[in-house]
Amino acid sequence: MNKPILSPEAWAIVEARSHDPFGWLGRHYHSEGGVVIRANKPRAEKMWILPEGDGAVAMQRIEGTDIFEYHWQEGDFDSVYRLKIENIEGHTWEEEDVYRFSPILGEMDLHLIGEGNHFEKYKIMGAHVREHEGVWGVGFSVWAPSADRVSVVGNFNHWDGREHQMRVRGSSGVWELFIPGLREGEVYKFELRAKNGDVFEKADPYAQQMELRPATASVVHYPNAYQWKDDAWVKKRAETQAFDKPMSIYEVHPGSWRRDGGDYINYRDMAHQLVEYCQWMGYTHIELLPITEHPFDGSWGYQTVGYFAPTSRFGTPDDFRYFIDYCHQNSIGVFLDWVPAHFPKDAFGLARFDGTPLYEHSDPRLGEHKDWGTYIFNFGRNEVRNFLIASALFWLDEFHIDGLRVDAVASMLYLDYSREEGEWVPNKYGGRENLEAVEFLKQFNHLVHERFPGAVTMAEESTSWPMVSRPTYLGGLGFTMKWNMGWMNDTLSYFENDPIYRTYHHHQLTFSMVYAFTENFILPFSHDEVVHGKGSMPGKMPGDDWQRFANLRLLYGYMYTHPGKKLQFMGLEFGQWPEWNFDTSLSWDQSNFMPHRGLQLMQRDMNHLYKNVPALHEVDFESGGFQWIDCNDAEHAILSYIRRDKNGGIVVVSLNLTPVPRYGYRLGVPKPGHYREVMNTDSELYGGANIGNAGGVDTDDYGFMDQPHSVTLTLPPLSCVILRPDEE
Structure with missing residues (x-):
């Protein structure tokens, strides 16, 4: 059969390679007068036009194609119309003509997208459920500037890319289409045809819901239904998360915190269980490992494909809204781990999205993380930078998240990160700094703080890059806080030493005070310390089981009295023996028995003490909140110091870092009177030997250690003792 004689525009539609199907399909003036209506419908056997208020008008198939048309010879047909379709099995239905609708994106939208603003x-x-020109349906749009053709595919069109071909909006690279009649819950993807003729499907980069893995399609989500009840929390967030307030963060991997048998618990059940536990334990915030949708459980969420979609493993987006809402109603803040540094190479995701390196650099020296097998975002491209910033703001806006912890910041800042000589490209000045990533981070932080007062941004950054947590107007990166990786590494290295050798490593603990106030630090014992063969926290400690858990109680006491906000990964609070496994629940059964139960009770009491005593949290980021009493008693491996609040209130802290009790240990103190022992990690309640100071001590009028007064203490073995003047 000879090919029908059609225009190039028509053949582009027939062959599914059209940039502008609206230029030929739908309603158009005919060159010979009147109006022609054309529709493209694979699998249609017959088709009729249903003008408003009139009967059906039969359309004619253009031979050799799936295109039907009808030409009004006279007059101007301007009526709203629908289509009636009959397939080869004889089934009939009615639907709107997709190609009779005007564009859904405005020129200002396209201008701002191009600017990256x-x-x-x-x-x-x-994909957004919306009303357009009096009809409800779903508007689709996607950025794919190098694609030859883009279609929306799903069950509604038998996953056939010929039927719903999108139009590209000028030079913006944005393709769009309004499909009437679709609704929330519809499963879809974008089918793209690359310049080289390859045809492939991609999940929607902006999807707000995705199928449960291993399925990979996007799901239309309509977010307007959820009714928030956390106004009180949101209004006071700037006060609650101020620098002078306590912040004790419980880091949680939702898939392994607790399971119901071997199954995941859903967001709603998780909300109730986690809130109850965190309130009992005294944590102020929950930080979730990435819940942005990801295909591989073993990545723990750090290889994200859905930057706008909470993972379906635990429920729907509204279920996740409920999780956050419930936390807020019970005065628990929620932070998210967010991963703008890199993304996986999965074929359905962002990688080579339109057949070209679109979101990533084309040069592997700039665009690939060999260690992680992932691509690096091209931070210099307006649309890519805008994509990531929109993702960050989305979680704060649509989900009321209280802050974002940004993963792997060091890998973003340095062009030679984990690369050998010749494997990286210097910046325009010949340096190793990634100038485009720096500008992206500054813009991200500025916009978060400008648009969401009180929201917190936290950098996981392990190098000496200056001013990470200083405002952008002062030349900083603009983060609220930075993880203190140096403190974490030095502290764990010290505590892993047998106490007999600690006298020789004394200043591993004192060194942190040299730089403690150069940044706004969070002290982290995170998931990274209990994976990949590093062992569990009790497994890191030396000695027998009693000493291991005494060391852990001492370690946490030191952490909670050191300047800086606190972060502790789940399971560390009761010292589970196994190394963390993302694929099973924590060993909760162990928390019912000593010594795990004792450690948990000590951590609970320390959390509540930390929240209730201003000296332990009010002045974390300035030197006025800390003073050494004695940092040089390496011989006995004892450290002592003062923490102060804004009004001069104090606590006195003494750490005995060996398993030898110290009796009659004189310690200088700044105020006279009775000092109550508000924490002794050697309490028998916690599994200790119950050595201590009978609840408190009185001062002597004897100056010591450059202090006007002193007390004589009994320091239990491997213990943290905290004293507070009775007057406070």
């Missing part, structure tokens, strides 16, 4: 891009890109 559309910070609410998540409200227009992707």
